[in-house]
Amino acid sequence: MDSTPRRRATRSLRTHVPELAAVAVGELGQGLDNTAFLAGGLVLRVAQGHSVLREAGLLTAIAPHVSVPVPAVRFVDQDAGVLAYPLLPGRPLLGRRGAVSRLARPLGRLLSELHAIDTATVDGLAPLEDTHPGEWLENLDGPPEMLRILRDNVPRPARRRVLAHADLGAEHILESGGAITGVIDWSDAAVTDPALDFARLYRDFGPDFRTQVVNAYGGLPETDDVRERITFFARCAALEDLAYGREHRRSEYTRAAERSLAWLFPSVF
The missing domain is CATH 3.90.1200.10 (Aminoglycoside phosphotransferase (APH), C-terminal lobe)
Structure with a gap:
């Protein structure tokens, strides 16, 4: 796996959403466990050390039960550690x-x-x-x-x-x-x-x-x-x-x- 979060996000975007391959990938923010990027209205959150596949499944399970929006998964790339979802407003x-x-x-x-x-x-x-x-x-x-x-x-x-x-x-x-x-x-x-x-x-x-x-x-x-x-x-x-x-x-x-x-x-x- 490429260790650079931006490159991981960019490569994953090109693989899963090729129509956005030419869109600039800009950094949204960084924390202890994740670095988030934005490309064409799509958040690309690159994880460090935890399973994005598990988190994607959890978000899908939670969403019908809560009255507050949670990220709606567009794609998940476990190998790259990337979880992608449409940018939420606010x-x-x-x-x-x-x-x-x-x-x-x-x-x-x-x-x-x-x-x-x-x-x-x-x-x-x-x-x-x-x-x-x-x-x-x-x-x-x-x-x-x-x-x-x-x-x-x-x-x-x-x-x-x-x-x-x-x-x-x-x-x-x-x-x-x-x-x-x-x-x-x-x-x-x-x-x-x-x-x-x-x-x-x-x-x-x-x-x-x-x-x-x-x-x-x-x-x-x-x-x-x-x-x-x-x-x-x-x-x-x-x-x-x-x-x-x-x-x-x-x-x-x-x-x-x-x-x-x-x-x-x-x-x-």
Whole structure:
């Protein structure tokens, strides 16, 4: 396999959609696990280290059950690690605080629908992840006082497992005209702790937004320490984004993470 993501995307496009062979391939964005390109209205997402064939099958299985658009697969090239789908409208919410006020209810509804999917129907498409919350502290970097708070407040593992996006941060939620126009990047989706899907929403949009999402979801169980895990995972995810933004000079991640620390670690401020 050609190791250059752009070349992999270009070659895959020429193979699967030859009518677009002459169209310029421009980079859309890059993360830890994927690099996305755009050619003629087609997103070409090049993966690093995970199965795009599995993700394509998962997207097909999820789409009929949720009220928010997800990528509709145009083609998948497992050998090249390329997943292609028509560009969804809207822009990511990362760094756009003013765009979120009406989105809590549809996101709560989305999570209710997603978590209600029978996990047996995605067997082989979404891995079962049984990670202990304490494992999130491995190699986690950040201010010592915040790391101490995390070490002193490790919640018990979840007893319930659901199909979860597991990386539902602002960068993966598209919005236009006050409506959610898509949720992208399902490469981390797994049958896992439902708290993960609330945690990054809490991290990115704050406690009032989290409460509105939970209410639209139908509430959370009073047992199973789910609220404690939401807070714990949100805190870990904020420190992860802070380190990522600084290391890769991604100021949008750094600013968002720094802003969230005030409500995630109030005793420090």
